[in-house]
Amino acid sequence: xxxxxxxxxxxxxxxxxxxxxxxxxxxxxxxxxxxxxxxxxxxxxxxxxxxxxxxxxxxxxxxxxxxxxxxxxxxxxxxxxxxxxxxxxxxxxxxxxxxxxxxxxxxxxxxxxxxxxxxxxxxxxxxxxxxxxxxxxxxxxxxxxxxxxxxxxxxxxxxxxxxxxxxxxxxxxxxxxxxxxxxxxxxxxxxxxxxxxxxxxxxxxxxxxxxxxxxxxxxxxxxxxxxxxxxxxxxxxxxxxxxxxxxxxxxxxxxxxxxxxxxxxxxxxxxxxxxxxxxxxxxxxxxxxxxxxxxxxxxxxxxxxxxxxxxxxxxxxxxxxxxxxxxxxxxxxxxxxxxxxxxxxxxxxxxxxxxxxxxxxxxxxxxxxxxxxxxxxxxxxxxxxxxxxxxxxxxxxxxxxxxxxxxxxxxxx
Numbered sequence: 286x287x288x289x290x291x292x293x294x295x296x297x298x299x300x301x302x303x304x305x306x307x308x309x310x311x312x313x314x315x316x317x318x319x320x321x322x323x324x325x326x327x328x329x330x331x332x333x334x335x336x337x338x339x340x341x342x343x344x345x346x347x348x349x350x351x352x353x354x355x356x357x358x359x360x361x362x363x364x365x366x367x368x369x370x371x372x373x374x375x376x377x378x379x380x381x382x383x384x385x386x387x388x389x390x391x392x393x394x395x396x397x398x399x400x401x402x403x404x405x406x407x408x409x410x411x412x413x414x415x416x417x418x419x420x421x422x423x424x425x426x427x428x429x430x431x432x433x434x435x436x437x438x439x440x441x442x443x444x445x446x447x448x449x450x451x452x453x454x455x456x457x458x459x460x461x462x463x464x465x466x467x468x469x470x471x472x473x474x475x476x477x478x479x480x481x482x483x484x485x486x487x488x489x490x491x492x493x494x495x496x497x498x499x500x501x502x503x504x505x506x507x508x509x510x511x512x513x514x515x516x517x518x519x520x521x522x523x524x525x526x527x528x529x530x531x532x533x534x535x536x537x538x539x540x541x542x543x544x545x546x547x548x549x550x551x552x553x554x555x556x557x558x559x560x561x562x563x564x565x566x567x568x569x570x571x572x573x574x575x576x577x578x579x580x581x582x583x584x585x586x587x588x589x590x591x592x593x594x595x596x597x598x599x600x601x602x603x604x605x606x607x608x609x610x611x612x613x614x615x616x617x618x619x620x621x622x623x624x625x626x627x628x629x630x631x632x633x634x635x636x637x638x639x640x641x642x643x644x645x646x647x648x649x650x651x652x653x654x655x656x657x658x659x660x661x662x663x664x665x666x667x668x669x670x671x672x673x674x675x676x677x678x679x680x681x682x683x684x685x686x687x688x689x690x691x692x693x694x695x696x697x698x
Contacts, residue, residue, distance in 0.1 A: 304475050308483045311507055315343045315483075317665065318503055318512035320490050320526060322346035323355040324466070324651065325643050326518040327473035328658020329665070330482045336659070337666035340481040343512075345505065347489035351470035354520040357588065357620035358651040359543050359575050360466045361556055361567065363400050365427045365458040367416050370676035371629065371690050372423045374656060377673065379460060381655035389472030393464045394570055400461020401435065403559040405450040413456035420458075427458045439555050441606060448604050450561055461556050463567055469654055493530040493640070500530060500640040514665055516641045521586065521621025523631075523644035532636045534644060535682050536623045540581045541648055542594045544617035546609070548572030553606075562601040573615065576602060580622055580648065590617040622647050627687035632661060632677045633670045641665050642679065 317333060319326045322344045333339040346352070362382055364375035386393050404410045413429050420427035431454045436444045444452045474484055485507075492504035493515070502511040519526050527534045549572050558565040563579035578598040581591075595614065602609055624647045625631060631645035643661050646653065656673075663671045670678055676688050 304471070305484070306478045308485070311343065311483075311485060311488070311505075311510060313509075314511045316341040316513045317516065318342070318510055318514075319344040319516045319518060320503065321353070321518035321520070322350045322474075322484055322486060323353045323518065323520060324351065324470045324473065324654040325520075325657050325661075326516070327351070327470055327477060327484070328654050329516055329518060329643065329661045331473045331477040332658045332662035333665060334477055334480040334482055336662055339666060342477070342482045343510065344477070344482065344484045345488040345490060345503070346484075346486050349486045350474055350484055351467055354620045354622075354646075354650060355466055355470050357543070357618055358466055359565070359567070359577050360463050360569075360651060361400070361565070362395075362462040362464055362652045363458055363556075364425050364460065365400065365402070365416060365420050365456060367412075367419060367690055368629075368688050369419060369423060370688050372419055372425055374673055374677075375652060376423065376425055377659075378653050378656035379462070381659060382462070382464060385464075385469065385472065385655060389476050391468055391472040391475065393468040393472060395462055395464045396570070397460055397462040398554055398556050398567065399438065400458040400556045401439065401558060402456040402458070403435075403452050403557065403561070404454050404456070405452060405559065405561040407453070409561060410453055413454065416456055425458075426460055427456055430455055430457045439553070439557065441552055441608060442557065443605055443607055450559075450604070463556065463569070465570075466651055469651075473654075473658065490526065490529070493637075495531065495637065498636070499638040512639075514639045514641065516643065516661065516665055518643040518661075520644070520646060520650060521623050523623045523642070527635075527642065527644070530635070530637050530640055534631060534642070534679070535626055536631070536645055537584055538586060539584050539622050539624060540587050540589075540619040541577070541622040542581065542590050542617065542619045543575070543577035544590065544595065544598070545569070545576070545615050546574035546612040547615045549574070549612065552608070557605065559601070559605070562604070564598055564601045564605075566602065566606070574609065574612065580624070581619075586621060588619045588621060590619050626682070628690040629688040630657075630677050631679050632657070632674045633664050633679070634668075635679060645677075
């Protein structure tokens, strides 16, 4: 039997196909150029190819594929938002996530764990009830539970009154899940490349070329590339790149830090969030405790972590989970969050014709990866704002028609 397997494995007719089909040379023209080879940019390219037959696409990134915020998030997927617009949007994303491993033929390690948003005050309990009713109305499974039920579902959490911020209850969201962030990016890249899409890392966009009010090309460190349409999906660099195209985004860029502990045996099944304590935590499939906190209080384009972040985070973590006192921090990092005034994304059409925007994700971009790719591809292919994206159009700030999602944020901003 081993010899038969060896013969099979060495036979030239059964060689494994490469996961990624890289193209060394850039062409001078493409139907679509996507700026940003993170999860969103790759998903947009994938759905343009699979849903709309657009395959002459170049995805450009100044660094490496999936190396920006896609590599720096804490992989939480949920749809228990506050506004009807937000709930409907993220509900579709969760639905797409559930079938993603099958569609992309890659194990994204999607695992539904249940998601707690802890309430430590009467005001937080009122917000939890509000969110639960909006969620239920739109078909999302969420309910308000008391502290006893929190302790029953998550027995390792400290729900005693002998703490600074006692737990009064929680918004419990059973579909809350985790997924492997790099596998999501790799899956979309593999699927897009198999259909002729080109991905070019180490290709920095340095300018946008326009004729009148129309974008026609991008300037890069490898020369000028003409494009029928240009899509910007660059997360924390959104304001910088949109400025190259000649328009302003109402975005503040701030670091968001996170860290992981050394791996331990499985002990925490659920995802736990506290907006009052500005913390969130889950346990990865490898056993690491994945932890994050509030955004930094200043605007900065930096991915370095700081000591004061760890000190504040650990103090609150030990209040909720005393068993973590002996764990060591394995590594820490920061992502670059692009925050809007109403804590909702900016997507779709822009004042520049043939130029499309995918930005303003703040602290929840990963969980929107599939729906963003699917709906932005629809927008680019049709040059129309899809109904699901209309509430997140850039012109809402001129019309004062904001989508206030601050009440559904997992951490402080």
